[in-house]
Amino acid sequence: MHRTTTWVLFFICFFSIAQGQNKSKTYLFVGSYTDGKPDQGIYVYEFNSKSGQLKRTYTVDSIVNPSFLTISPNGKYLYACTETKLPTQGSISAFKIDSTKGKVSFINKQTSAGKNPVYLTVHQSNRFVATGNYSDGTVTVLPTQHNGSLGPPIQTIAFIDSSINKARQERSHIHSTVFSPQNDYLYLPDLGADKIRAFKFDTSQSGPMISADQYTVHTKPGSGPRHFTFQPNQKFAYCIEELSGMVVAYSYSNGKLDSLQSIFSYSQKLESYGAADIHVSPDGLFLYTTNRGEQENTIAIFSIEPRSGKLKRVGHQSTYGNHPRNFTIDPTGKFLLVANQMTNNIIVFKRNKKTGLLSKSQEVNIPRPSCLQMRIYR
Numbered sequence: 001m002h003r004t005t006t007w008v009l010f011f012i013c014f015f016s017i018a019q020g021q022n023k024s025k026t027y028l029f030v031g032s033y034t035d036g037k038p039d040q041g042i043y044v045y046e047f048n049s050k051s052g053q054l055k056r057t058y059t060v061d062s063i064v065n066p067s068f069l070t071i072s073p074n075g076k077y078l079y080a081c082t083e084t085k086l087p088t089q090g091s092i093s094a095f096k097i098d099s100t101k102g103k104v105s106f107i108n109k110q111t112s113a114g115k116n117p118v119y120l121t122v123h124q125s126n127r128f129v130a131t132g133n134y135s136d137g138t139v140t141v142l143p144t145q146h147n148g149s150l151g152p153p154i155q156t157i158a159f160i161d162s163s164i165n166k167a168r169q170e171r172s173h174i175h176s177t178v179f180s181p182q183n184d185y186l187y188l189p190d191l192g193a194d195k196i197r198a199f200k201f202d203t204s205q206s207g208p209m210i211s212a213d214q215y216t217v218h219t220k221p222g223s224g225p226r227h228f229t230f231q232p233n234q235k236f237a238y239c240i241e242e243l244s245g246m247v248v249a250y251s252y253s254n255g256k257l258d259s260l261q262s263i264f265s266y267s268q269k270l271e272s273y274g275a276a277d278i279h280v281s282p283d284g285l286f287l288y289t290t291n292r293g294e295q296e297n298t299i300a301i302f303s304i305e306p307r308s309g310k311l312k313r314v315g316h317q318s319t320y321g322n323h324p325r326n327f328t329i330d331p332t333g334k335f336l337l338v339a340n341q342m343t344n345n346i347i348v349f350k351r352n353k354k355t356g357l358l359s360k361s362q363e364v365n366i367p368r369p370s371c372l373q374m375r376i377y378r
Helices: 004-023
Strands: 027-030 042-047 054-060 070-073 077-082 089-098 102-113 116-120 130-133 138-143 155-158 185-190 195-201 209-212 225-230 236-241 246-253 257-263 279-281 286-291 300-304 311-318 324-328 335-340 344-349 358-365 369-377
Touching: 027 070, 027 077, 042 102, 042 344, 054 102, 070 116, 070 369, 077 102, 077 116, 089 116, 089 130, 102 130, 102 138, 116 335, 185 225, 195 225, 225 279, 236 279, 257 311, 279 324, 286 311, 286 324, 335 369
Parallel strands: 324 369
Antiparallel strands: 027 042, 027 369, 042 054, 070 077, 077 089, 089 102, 116 130, 130 138, 138 155, 185 195, 195 209, 225 236, 236 246, 246 257, 279 286, 286 300, 300 311, 324 335, 335 344, 344 358
């Protein structure tokens, strides 16, 4: 091939790739509480991963308490815990994502088969949604169809345990549903029973959840395990305990969790705690948690020792608001966004990738934000 032709083809490919990169978009999906009545509840923003700026592109109206959201692994669908924190059974709602326009459109909804669904996750096959019903202490699995719609629940399991904190642990309270890295196990932090329940997840079965009680973790009495996450290298996992304010590090292998370390998340000792959310940075080097309370609303920052998985506390960052229920780290790892439910604001922080420390960048006002989910679309 002639040298000139080769260079022409090179530049064509280079600019085609560059244009493709420029066309990529990052969206932020925000869930919120609507005071138990139909109102604006899900907000979609386009996120500028260079400046940290947010631009609203769409709002879902006439929806009740879409307090927790998750995006399907294929990025095509958004699922929401709806009709939460009500005396009646909650529901799971499905939406189709239009990544070109930054919009979502309602598909359908199904009962969650329990009161107050607070967390949901989608299996990597995109075929199943698992949700935890906090008030009833149940977990429910719903199937999805090829168009993203939800079918009626195919499996619901109830738990009846309790623990020592009579005000908060009078019964089981499933607070999250987290698949293992290979999606062959499902873990259920049970705040009410002080357990991280383990189930084998077999997609070939009509009821895919199969008890794996030998892998269930019994946490310290009164600890209240809440949210749970895996480190990107898949060797370690971390759980935030709401009632103790502690983070527990675990080694992980083939369904088994072994405790490595317990470290305090708050910056000060208090009479009671309300630790909430937990995430690992995309590079796997830092872990963040949110702490709620009248005396402290902060993000705790920990470095992760790569070989041992153990944590070292780096510092604390004010969330510039009250009740930081949920947060997320953008896919590039450059920013961290936190939702302050009681002060109606979302704060965008720049994240120092070397130190893990945070600095305030932007602020957006939204009524009672409770959940943040992000994804890049190319």
